[in-house]
Amino acid sequence: MGLMDKDGFLTTKLDTLLNWSRKNSLWPMPMGISCCAIEMMSFAGPRFDVSRFGSEVFRFSPRQSDLMIVAGTVTYKMAKVVRKIYDQMPEPKWVMSMGACASSGGMYRSYSVVQGIDLFIPVDIYVAGCPPRPENVLNALIELQKKIARNEK
Amino acid sequence: MKNIKQKLIEKLKENYGTSIESVVEFQGTLTITVGKEKLKDICTFLRGDFDLYFDMCKDIVGVDYQRPDFRFEVVYNLYSIKNNFRFLLKIKLQETDLHIPSVVDIWPGVNWPEREVYDFFGIIFDGHPDLRRIYMPEDFEYFPLRKEFPLMGIPGSIPLPRK
Numbered sequence: 001m002g003l004m005d006k007d008g009f010l011t012t013k014l015d016t017l018l019n020w021s022r023k024n025s026l027w028p029m030p031m032g033i034s035c036c037a038i039e040m041m042s043f044a045g046p047r048f049d050v051s052r053f054g055s056e057v058f059r060f061s062p063r064q065s066d067l068m069i070v071a072g073t074v075t076y077k078m079a080k081v082v083r084k085i086y087d088q089m090p091e092p093k094w095v096m097s098m099g100a101c102a103s104s105g106g107m108y109r110s111y112s113v114v115q116g117i118d119l120f121i122p123v124d125i126y127v128a129g130c131p132p133r134p135e136n137v138l139n140a141l142i143e144l145q146k147k148i149a150r151n152e153k
Numbered sequence: 154m155k156n157i158k159q160k161l162i163e164k165l166k167e168n169y170g171t172s173i174e175s176v177v178e179f180q181g182t183l184t185i186t187v188g189k190e191k192l193k194d195i196c197t198f199l200r201g202d203f204d205l206y207f208d209m210c211k212d213i214v215g216v217d218y219q220r221p222d223f224r225f226e227v228v229y230n231l232y233s234i235k236n237n238f239r240f241l242l243k244i245k246l247q248e249t250d251l252h253i254p255s256v257v258d259i260w261p262g263v264n265w266p267e268r269e270v271y272d273f274f275g276i277i278f279d280g281h282p283d284l285r286r287i288y289m290p291e292d293f294e295y296f297p298l299r300k301e302f303p304l305m306g307i308p309g310s311i312p313l314p315r316k
Contacts, residue, residue: 076311077290083314111297111306112289120313 015151022092023148024054029065029089031082033072036099036131040071043134053141062088073101074114086121096140097123100130157236158183161205169195183240192244193254199231200259207231210260213267215274219300224248225274255281273298
């Protein structure tokens, strides 16, 4: 972006402008499946306050959200539901895989738990931790914003 | 007044002496193993007897021992609120005959625990009103808590959505 002092107008690329508005209003779809969801609530609450980054509007409808936070253990039975909700979200959409279970199956090395949600949906950012601290989730959100600003998918 | 534990053992031995296989007490928990032919009668008796009055079947658990003399065990966790007393009733099952009478008509609350044991071990509860899988998908073909089932499951047995 370039700001012209004298004449008071702004030049930019359309993509950059769109990405700037997208990254600063990432409305999350809280796919809270297990204990990571508690940390996700804390991340949304007043103490860690995700509204500083424009993501305070948790929409419980996939139709109105941009970012799906998969917070918890995804079983094979639940995978179909997660995929369905992902499919219902309008483009552009991003996925955050929050915690060890969603990213790799975590401690549930078992026949019933999907060993990482990237086996059935594309993931943009992974958050380590079991469960991750809210600061860690905030950090992931900021990294995701950088990624959106770089126009990566 | 007699101890409820002694009373229970005495009454069972008096009425069903031939079908009681063993009476063991370990660390304060009484375990009585009985033959499965008399299971229904024994449960009806335990539920209905005014002194014993085992009015709760807290849980039903399956165990896979994979021993040469028997394969599975079904454990009934019975509790009497009136006497504040709990004991375990065990049934041993051979691999060749996985049928066991259902006790849903005695304790209606065991409907789902029996479905759970069926889901994980494939033990068939005769007379159960609705014996379907409860946790695993309906079209799943295996019994995952059996010893021969691999830890990570059988690849492709539960399909994932396309990516």
